[in-house]
Amino acid sequence: xxxxxxxxxxxxxxxxxxxxxxxxxxxxxxxxxxxxxxxxxxxxxxxxxxxxxxxxxxxxxxxxxxxxxxxxxxxxxxxxxxxxxxxxxxxxxxxxxxxxxxxxxxxxxxxxxxxxxxxxxxxxxxxxxxxxxxxxxxxxxxxxxxxxxxxxxxxxxxxxxxxxxxxxxxxxxxxxxxxxxxxxxxxxxxxxxxxxxxxxxxxxxxxxxxxxxxxxxxxxxxxxxxxxxxxxxxxxxxxxxxxxxxxxxxxxxxxxxxxxxxxxxxxxxxxxxxxxxxxxxxxxxxxxxxxxxxxxxxxxxxxxxxxxxxxxxxxxxxxxxx
Numbered sequence: 001x002x003x004x005x006x007x008x009x010x011x012x013x014x015x016x017x018x019x020x021x022x023x024x025x026x027x028x029x030x031x032x033x034x035x036x037x038x039x040x041x042x043x044x045x046x047x048x049x050x051x052x053x054x055x056x057x058x059x060x061x062x063x064x065x066x067x068x069x070x071x072x073x074x075x076x077x078x079x080x081x082x083x084x085x086x087x088x089x090x091x092x093x094x095x096x097x098x099x100x101x102x103x104x105x106x107x108x109x110x111x112x113x114x115x116x117x118x119x120x121x122x123x124x125x126x127x128x129x130x131x132x133x134x135x136x137x138x139x140x141x142x143x144x145x146x147x148x149x150x151x152x153x154x155x156x157x158x159x160x161x162x163x164x165x166x167x168x169x170x171x172x173x174x175x176x177x178x179x180x181x182x183x184x185x186x187x188x189x190x191x192x193x194x195x196x197x198x199x200x201x202x203x204x205x206x207x208x209x210x211x212x213x214x215x216x217x218x219x220x221x222x223x224x225x226x227x228x229x230x231x232x233x234x235x236x237x238x239x240x241x242x243x244x245x246x247x248x249x250x251x252x253x254x255x256x257x258x259x260x261x262x263x264x265x266x267x268x269x270x271x272x273x274x275x276x277x278x279x280x281x282x283x284x285x286x287x288x289x290x291x292x293x294x295x296x297x298x299x300x301x302x303x304x305x306x307x308x309x310x311x312x313x314x315x316x317x318x319x320x321x322x
Contacts, residue, residue: 001025001026001068001069001237002025002026002027002028002065002066002067002068002069003020003025003026003027003028003067003068003069003070003071003233004027004028004029004030004061004062004065004067004069004070004071005017005020005027005028005029005030005070005071005073006029006030006031006052006070006071006072006073006074006100007030007031007036007072007073007074007075007115008027008029008030008031008036008041008045008047008073009029009031009033009036009037009038009040009041009047010031010035010036010037010040010073010074011179011180011181011182011183011222012073012115012168012171012222012225012226013029013031013036013073013074014036014037014040014041014179015174015175015179015222015223015225015226016071016073016225016226016229017029017040017041017042017045018042018175018179018226019223019226019227019229019230020071020229020230020233021042021044021045023230023233025233027045028045028046028047028048028061028065028067029041029045029046029047029048030048030050030052030057030058030061030074031047031048031049031074032049032050032051032052032074033049035183037182040178040179046065048061051096052072052074052092052096052097052099052100053091053092053095053096053099054099055099055102055103058099058100058103058104059103059106059107062103062104062107062109063107067104067107067109068108068109068110068111069109069110069111069112069113069233069236069237070100070104070109070111070112070113071113071115071229071233072097072100072112072113072114072115073115074096075092075093075096075097075115075144075145076088076089076092076093076141077117077141078141078185079119079139079141079142080139081141082139082140082141082144083139083140086140089140089141089144090140090144093141093144093145093148094144094147094148094151097114097148097151097152098151101151101152101155104155104161105155105158105159105161109161110160110161110162110236110240111161111162111163111164111233111236111237111240111242112152112155112156112161112162112163112164112236113163113164113165113166113229113232113233113236114148114149114152114163114164114165114166115166115168116145116146116148116149116165116166116167116168116245117141117142117145117167117168118167118168118169118170118218118247118249118286118288119137119138119139119141119142119145120135120137120142120145120146120149120167121133121134121135121136121137121167121286122135122136122137122138122142122283123136123138123281123283123286124136124283124286127285127287128251128287128288128289129247129286129287129288129289130247130289130291130292131167131245131246131247131289131292138281139281145167148165149165149245152165153165153243153245156243157243160240161240162235162236162239162240162241162242162243163236163242163243163244164232164235164236164242164244164245164246165244165245165246166225166228166229166232166246166247166248167245167246167247167248167288168220168225168248169217169218169219169220169247169248169249169250169286169287169288170186170187170217170218170219170220171186171219171220171221171222171225172186172187172188172219172220172221172222172308172309172312173221173222173223173303173307173308173309173311173312174222174223174311174312174314174315175222175223175226175311176315177311177314177315177317177318177319178315178318179222179315180311180312180314180315180316180318180319181222181312181315182319187217187256187259188259188263188308188309188312189312189316190202191259191260191263191271192263192267192312192313192316195263195267195269195271196320199274200270200271200272200273200274201260201263201271201273201274202273202274202276203256203257203260203273203274203275203276204256204276204277204278204279204282205275205276205277205278205279205282206275207278208278208284209284210255210284210285211255212255212257212258213257214255214256214257215255215256215282215283215284215285216253216254216255216256216284216285216286216287217253217254217256217285217286217287218249218250218251218252218253218254218286218287218288219250219254219259219305219308220248220249220250220301221301221302221303221307221308221311223302223303224248224250224301224302224303225248227299227302228246228248228293228297228299231297231298231299232244232246232297234297235296235297244296246292246293246296246297247288247289247290247292247293248288248290248293249287249288249289249290249301250288250290250301250304251287251288251289251290251291252287253285253287254305256273257273258305259305259309260273262305262306262309263309263313265306266306266309266310266313267313
């Protein structure tokens with residue numbers, strides 16, 4: 001069974017491509033390379049350069065490669081940017097998804113997976129966030145992911161496709177140094193960037209109602225995220241009636257100060273932070289319940305925070321020559 005992976009030249013997508021190939025599956029990548037890197041796509045994997053908004057291209061790719069499953073990872077994903085450019089985010093993330101779904105339904109695709117996000121939850125008031133926790137996204141980005149889940153579910157039911165939406169929590173790390181996150185938008189690379197500039201990491205608020213006053217999040221290794229996609233593909237191949245929405249997390253909360261401590265251990269640098277005002281919309285605690293994905297897919301995370309930071313640091317040093 002051949003799987004189309006949209007966004008397969010990006011940070012998470014490249015990990016998923018390798019995991020799917022390692023599982024013995026045939027894959028084809030569709031990526032516009034706006035943020036992806038063609039060099040991350042293995043030489044034996046076909047790369048189709050183009051946009052998910054190009055319905056004819058998507059349909060032709062599905063037809064010519066005999067695609068029967070889609071892993072839809074391509075999306076714009078910066079929260080702040082989505083606030084400034086909501087129309088762009090709805091076009092890329094919602095209309096792009098609709099276009100892919102339309103081509104998938106017409107092309108006889110039997111299984112469809114959506115890359116979603118914990119951003120759909122907003123600021124949940126829960127010790128552990130389950131898939132039944134009410135969704136109240138705080139940004140256009142989070143809204144596009146929630147609308148995308150609704151669209152995937154509706155299209156799956158109408159056209160007989162099995163569907164899975166995977167809600168990523170805080171993704172970090174790298175399976176190999178060359179696969180590290182090139183962006184500086186998440187906590188770990190943001191800390192690295194400050195350290196390399198000879199500056200103290202920023203701590204956005206130290207007065208949250210948490211044990212050490214800093215926000216608590218659920219961090220998940222990107223290699224574990226990739227393995228979850230393989231587990232979802234297994235399920236979709238076995239059961240075309242599948243209709244699932246699942247968290248991908250470790251089920252363990254880690255504070256920003258704890259992350260800084262691990263970065264200090266891994267890098268040997270002083271990570272004493274500069275405390276700055278809170279950022280609007282930051283919830284004190286967002287930690288996944290990982291029970292449902294373990295039950296439904298038999299998946300659980302293998303890597304801990306030290307693995308994430310050490311692998312991300314190796315990637316950073318390779319990329320930046322430090």
